[in-house]
Amino acid sequence: MLSASWKGWSPNLAWALSITITMTLTVTVISGQPTLASDAPDYAQHVAQLGHSEFLQRELASQTLTEIGTAALPALSEGATSLDREIRMRSQRLIEIIRAADRTEKLRAFLQHDKSVNEDSLTAWNEFREVVGGDEPARLLYAKMAEHEYRLLEASSEQPAEIVAALAIRCKQLEANSRQPSEVFRPESIAALLFVAGQPGLTLTDNAGLSIYRLSTQHPTFRQYQEHPNAEEQAYLKLLGRWIAATDDASTMQPRLAIAAKLRLDSAIPLALKMLEQENLPPRVRQSAVLTIAKLGTADHVPVLERQFEDHSVASRVTHVKTKKIISCEIRDAALLAVLHLSNQSLED
Numbered sequence: 001m002l003s004a005s006w007k008g009w010s011p012n013l014a015w016a017l018s019i020t021i022t023m024t025l026t027v028t029v030i031s032g033q034p035t036l037a038s039d040a041p042d043y044a045q046h047v048a049q050l051g052h053s054e055f056l057q058r059e060l061a062s063q064t065l066t067e068i069g070t071a072a073l074p075a076l077s078e079g080a081t082s083l084d085r086e087i088r089m090r091s092q093r094l095i096e097i098i099r100a101a102d103r104t105e106k107l108r109a110f111l112q113h114d115k116s117v118n119e120d121s122l123t124a125w126n127e128f129r130e131v132v133g134g135d136e137p138a139r140l141l142y143a144k145m146a147e148h149e150y151r152l153l154e155a156s157s158e159q160p161a162e163i164v165a166a167l168a169i170r171c172k173q174l175e176a177n178s179r180q181p182s183e184v185f186r187p188e189s190i191a192a193l194l195f196v197a198g199q200p201g202l203t204l205t206d207n208a209g210l211s212i213y214r215l216s217t218q219h220p221t222f223r224q225y226q227e228h229p230n231a232e233e234q235a236y237l238k239l240l241g242r243w244i245a246a247t248d249d250a251s252t253m254q255p256r257l258a259i260a261a262k263l264r265l266d267s268a269i270p271l272a273l274k275m276l277e278q279e280n281l282p283p284r285v286r287q288s289a290v291l292t293i294a295k296l297g298t299a300d301h302v303p304v305l306e307r308q309f310e311d312h313s314v315a316s317r318v319t320h321v322k323t324k325k326i327i328s329c330e331i332r333d334a335a336l337l338a339v340l341h342l343s344n345q346s347l348e349d
Contacts (some may be wrong), residue, residue, distance in 0.1 A: 041071075043065070043068060043071070043072045043074075043075035043076075044075045044078065046061050046064050046065050046068070046072070046075070047061070047065070047072075047075045047076060047078065047079040047082075047087065047091060048087070049061035050062065050065075050079060050086060050087045050090040050091060051082070051084040051086045051087040058086065058090065062090055062094060065094055065098075066094060066097060066098065066101075069098055069101070069102065070098060070099075070102050072094075072098065073095060073098060073099075076091045076094055076095050076098070077091075077095065078091075079091030080092045080095060103146065103147070103150060104147065106122065107122075107143045107146055107147060110122060110125075110139065110143060111139060111140065111143055122142075122146065123146060123150065123153045123154055123156075123157070124146075124153045124156050124157065124195075125142060125146075127156070128142050128145075128195060129142075131195070131198070131238060131239065131242055132235045132238050132239065133235070133238075135231065136231075137230075137231035137232045137234075137235055138231075138235050140232075141188060141191060141232060141235050141236075144186075144188035144191075145188045145189075145191055145192040145195070147188075148186055148188055148189060148192075149170075149188065149189055149192035151166070151170075152166060152167070152170050152192050152193070152196055153192060153195075153196070155167075155196070156195070156196045156199065160201060160202055160203075163196060163199065163202060164202060164203065164204060164205065164208070166196075167193065167196060167197055167202075167204060167208050167212075168204075168205050168207065168208045170193065171193065171207070171208045171211035171212060171215070172207075172211070174189055174190075174193070174211070174215055175211050175214070175215065178215065178218065185218065187219055187220060187236070189215075190215050190216055190218070190219045190236075191235070191236055191239055193212050193215065193216075194212065194216065194236075194239040194240055194242070194243045195239050195242075197209075197212055197243050197246075197247065198239060198242035198243035198245075198246045198247070199246065200246050202246070202247065203247075203248070203249070204247060204249050206249070206251040209247065209249040209251055209252040210251060210252055210255070212243065212252070213252050213255040213256065213259070216240060216259060217259070219236060237263060237265060240259065240263070240265065241260070241265040241266060241267040242267075243256075244256045244257075244259065244260050244265065244267045244268075244271060245267040245270065245271065250281075253271070253275060253281070253285065254284075254285045254288055256271065257271050257272060257275065257288055257289065257292055258288070260292075261292045261295060261296060264296060268292055268296050269292070269293065269296055269297055269301070271289075272288075272289040272290075272292040272293050272297075273289075273293070273301075273304060275288075275289035276289050276290070276293075276304065276308065283313035283314060283315040283330075283331055284315050284316060286308075286311075286313070286315065286331055287315035287316065287329070287331060287334050290305065290308065290331065290334045290335050290338050291334060291338065293305060293338060293342075294334075294337065294338035294341050294342065297338075297342055298342065299342050299343055301342065302339050302342055302343055305335045305338050305339045305342070306335070306339060308331050308332060308334075308335035309332045309335055309336065310332065311330065311331035311332050311335070312330050312331070312332060313330060313331045314328045314329070314330055315329055315330060315331050315334060316328075316329045317329070
């Protein structure tokens with residue numbers, strides 16, 4: 001009995017204490033389990049320890065928070081804005097570490113078709129699948145992109161201005177890395193650039209567009225093109241073709257056409273036809289469009305080429321080997337040769 005415990009206490013004080021204890025036990029009984037404090041873990045105390053005066057305590061707190069994982073992220077986000085520099089820096093670093101570990105684990109489960117991961121929640125996976133497909137090579141390429149280019153994939157859902165800015169920054173970084181012999185070339189980085197830059201409606205900076213072109217030519221699929229590409233190469237070619245078709249970037253129009261023609265992409269002919277419609281383009285650019293149609297087109301494209309017969313613009317000049325005379329080649333000359341080729345005729349005919 002409680003009354004037996006209050007001997008020697010004043011009646012009023014004993015009564016007040018008994019009421020307080022009874023109310024506390026009544027309020028904190030949850031599902032039959034008495035608790036005298038909140039069940040919610042207080043991760044903020046571990047974050048506070050990141051600023052401890054002793055290095056060992058700071059390291060212990062870092063290890064503890066890392067082991068806690070994603071549940072500690074809200075507390076670490078608070079710590080990342082702390083006025084204490086040590087807490088702030090360690091919190092920011094731990095956020096990166098925990099998110100990277102969580103991302104790696106989700107991608108591992110994704111590749112194993114583990115139902116514990118919600119594939120729809122993976123950054124840009126649904127959009128990527130629409131472009132490339134969802135077979136095993138496509139899933140592997142996506143996982144590599146999401147592991148090494150997660151910031152770029154995350155930016156792909158932002159407003160166009162933010163996407164363009166993110167592409168410009170990453171292009172500059174990758175171009176700088178490509179000039180360092182010690183840097184490892186990652187084809188998935190190029191695939192990520194093409195995937196994000198291939199979104200409709202983006203207007204890239206001239207530098208970014210040219211960077212994507214230069215970096216694309218370093219991809220193994222471009223350097224060692226096979227007539228019958230394997231599944232991974234096909235995925236890359238789909239992304240490349242999407243970028244070539246999606247952008248209206250004038251500074252990369254001719255380089256994009258060169259890539260499409262070399263790899264015989266479906267986007268080559270539509271791009272060449274679009275270029276012929278733009279009379280303000282330099283003659284040499286229009287000539288490349290004519291030659292691409294000659295290489296990849298059919299007899300159905302002859303009427304388009306015949307409309308160029310009145311174009312006297314000088315596209316190129318060459319020096320005759322024997323006479324040393326300079327010979328000018330006009331757009332109409334290239335168009336005539338293209339028509340003869342596609343209609344199986346010769347100059348003699």
